Amino acid sequence: MTILLDVITTAAILFVVAAGLLAIFGVLKIINFAHGAWLTVGGYCAVATTGMGLNPWLALPVAFAVGSALGGITEVLVVRPLYRRPLDAILATWGLGIVVGQLITLWFGRDVQFTPNLLSGTINVFGLDYSFYRLFMVLAALVVGLGFAVLLEGTRLGLSARAVIMNETLARALGIDTAKVRLTTFMIGTGLTALAGVLLTPLTSVDPDMGLAWLIGAFMLVMVAGSSFGALAVACLVFGGAQTLVSTFVSPVLGGITVAVLCALVLRISPKGFARA
Amino acid sequence: MTEATAPVPKLSLIEVCSGYGTVNIIDTLSMTVPQGQIFALMGKNGMGKTTLLKTILGFVAMRSGRIDLDGQSIAGVSPASLIAAGVAYAPQEHALFQDLTIRDNLRLALHTDKELKQGIERVCQHFPFLRERVNQKAGTLSGGEQKMLILGRALMLQPKLLLIDEISEGLQPSVVERIGRVLVEECRANNTTVLMVEQNLDLVLGVANRWAVLKLGRIDDSSEMDTGSRARILAHLKI
Numbered sequence: 011m012t013i014l015l016d017v018i019t020t021a022a023i024l025f026v027v028a029a030g031l032l033a034i035f036g037v038l039k040i041i042n043f044a045h046g047a048w049l050t051v052g053g054y055c056a057v058a059t060t061g062m063g064l065n066p067w068l069a070l071p072v073a074f075a076v077g078s079a080l081g082g083i084t085e086v087l088v089v090r091p092l093y094r095r096p097l098d099a100i101l102a103t104w105g106l107g108i109v110v111g112q113l114i115t116l117w118f119g120r121d122v123q124f125t126p127n128l129l130s131g132t133i134n135v136f137g138l139d140y141s142f143y144r145l146f147m148v149l150a151a152l153v154v155g156l157g158f159a160v161l162l163e164g165t166r167l168g169l170s171a172r173a174v175i176m177n178e179t180l181a182r183a184l185g186i187d188t189a190k191v192r193l194t195t196f197m198i199g200t201g202l203t204a205l206a207g208v209l210l211t212p213l214t215s216v217d218p219d220m221g222l223a224w225l226i227g228a229f230m231l232v233m234v235a236g237s238s239f240g241a242l243a244v245a246c247l248v249f250g251g252a253q254t255l256v257s258t259f260v261s262p263v264l265g266g267i268t269v270a271v272l273c274a275l276v277l278r279i280s281p282k283g284f285a286r287a
Numbered sequence: 288m289t290e291a292t293a294p295v296p297k298l299s300l301i302e303v304c305s306g307y308g309t310v311n312i313i314d315t316l317s318m319t320v321p322q323g324q325i326f327a328l329m330g331k332n333g334m335g336k337t338t339l340l341k342t343i344l345g346f347v348a349m350r351s352g353r354i355d356l357d358g359q360s361i362a363g364v365s366p367a368s369l370i371a372a373g374v375a376y377a378p379q380e381h382a383l384f385q386d387l388t389i390r391d392n393l394r395l396a397l398h399t400d401k402e403l404k405q406g407i408e409r410v411c412q413h414f415p416f417l418r419e420r421v422n423q424k425a426g427t428l429s430g431g432e433q434k435m436l437i438l439g440r441a442l443m444l445q446p447k448l449l450l451i452d453e454i455s456e457g458l459q460p461s462v463v464e465r466i467g468r469v470l471v472e473e474c475r476a477n478n479t480t481v482l483m484v485e486q487n488l489d490l491v492l493g494v495a496n497r498w499a500v501l502k503l504g505r506i507d508d509s510s511e512m513d514t515g516s517r518a519r520i521l522a523h524l525k526i
Contacts, residue, residue, distance in 0.1 A: 176385075182346070
């Protein structure tokens with residue numbers, strides 16, 4: 011029973027972490043390797059918010075605002091000239107990630123920072139005491155997933171974004187401001203990633219490299235998922251599940267690389283991953 | 288003095304040059320499209336008809352010359368602003384989002400959803416078969432139905448200037464006739480100006496007020512539609 015809850019909550023955590031990367035990759039076809047840095051920025055938003063004596067939950071909107079503002083600046087200055095050079099964009103965002111990491115080090119120092127738990131204690135599920143916060147992450151993943159579904163399927167911005175994904179030339183011919191769609195998508199993606207960084211703080215320590223540990227897993231999951239949030243959810247369940255099982259029954263060290271290795275294997279066999287062409 | 292009283296043309300091009308790479312596809316081309324008329328642009332393949340439409344919209348950069356809309360230069364105006372100012376474009380290729388519904392395809396022509404209901408109603412009056420099928424994917428429509436949807440979408444905003452690229456290509460005569468009827472009705476009802484690139488001579492003879500033949504990036508011949516037009520156009524288009 012604990013294993014089942016572990017699988018579900020691990021999948022939920024991976025989904026929340028990878029969602030921002032998928033939003034950007036899905037619409038912009040750009041792999042944002044600064045993703046880890048935005049997670050870290052989110053973590054430090056939590057540190058700063060609690061440092062100022064504010065309610066730790068306030069870190070969520072603060073991180074979204076800071077993340078999307080930084081994302082907006084990044085899109086305009088770094089990413090916009092590179093849409094036709096996706097490989098260069100990987101390098102540029104990777105470099106940006108290093109810069110952001112160093113700036114955070116300058117500001118907050120190398121030391122590990124601690125933030126208060128957003129939700130502490132355990133809750134009884136089917137006669138089993140389980141971490142309340144990990145279960146809360148399932149809710150967070152559902153909110154993020156459903157939020158994106160509503161945004162994409164129900165709003166004009168989502169419709170425009172889908173139009174840009176499907177046929178950008180035609181979208182422009184209909185008068186859609188594709189530059190604005192890209193900027194907004196990038197900002198939502200980075201804002202959401204910083205928010206995910208806050209959500210990670212109770213599960214991990216906050217240090218300038220905090221996001222890096224999550225980057226490769228998130229990247230591999232997005233490669234497998236393509237541009238579909240449904241496929242991302244499935245990928246998180248399958249590979250997150252595998253990670254939990256390997257960590258529990260074999261070794262936590264091997265568990266740490268399970269997602270990356272399995273995703274690489276899947277992509278070797280089926281280059282399109284879980285996304286149907 | 289007579290020029291001062293002449294009505295301002297909807298669209299005028301003066302010695303326009305544009306193209307791709309080092310090649311000028313449109314070469315010092317001048318033409319005038321009068322307000323409220325249907326202007327047919329004909330010519331063999333590869334003569335620059337589509338490039339001309341893309342230059343007017345700003346998708347292909349103009350290298351020299353001048354393009355005026357309602358007497359105002361549109362140099363440097365973005366495609367999005369032109370379209371917002373009442374210019375609609377019905378492209379020839381990959382002109383629909385096949386995986387989106389008919390409703391969403393129509394919706395994408397508008398800036399807000401406020402006028403969506405009216406817009407769809409107007410389009411359905413022209414093409415009633417769309418009414419039952421608005422929630423179907425555009426890819427499920429037949430070739431002719433897709434062309435009607437493309438035209439319908441271009442009419443969603445009740446454009447002042449409509450640029451159409453070979454809408455009749457590959458269509459059966461009854462559909463071509465219907466499209467022609469809609470164009471004429473739209474011009475009459477809303478004083479819409481139409482610049483249509485077209486290869487179908489019967490459609491052009493049926494609806495256009497004016498025609499021009501494009502050859503190697505320039506206007507080779509142009510005239511109001513009259514009894515001699517058919518023979519003249521045919522002489523230009525024969526291989």
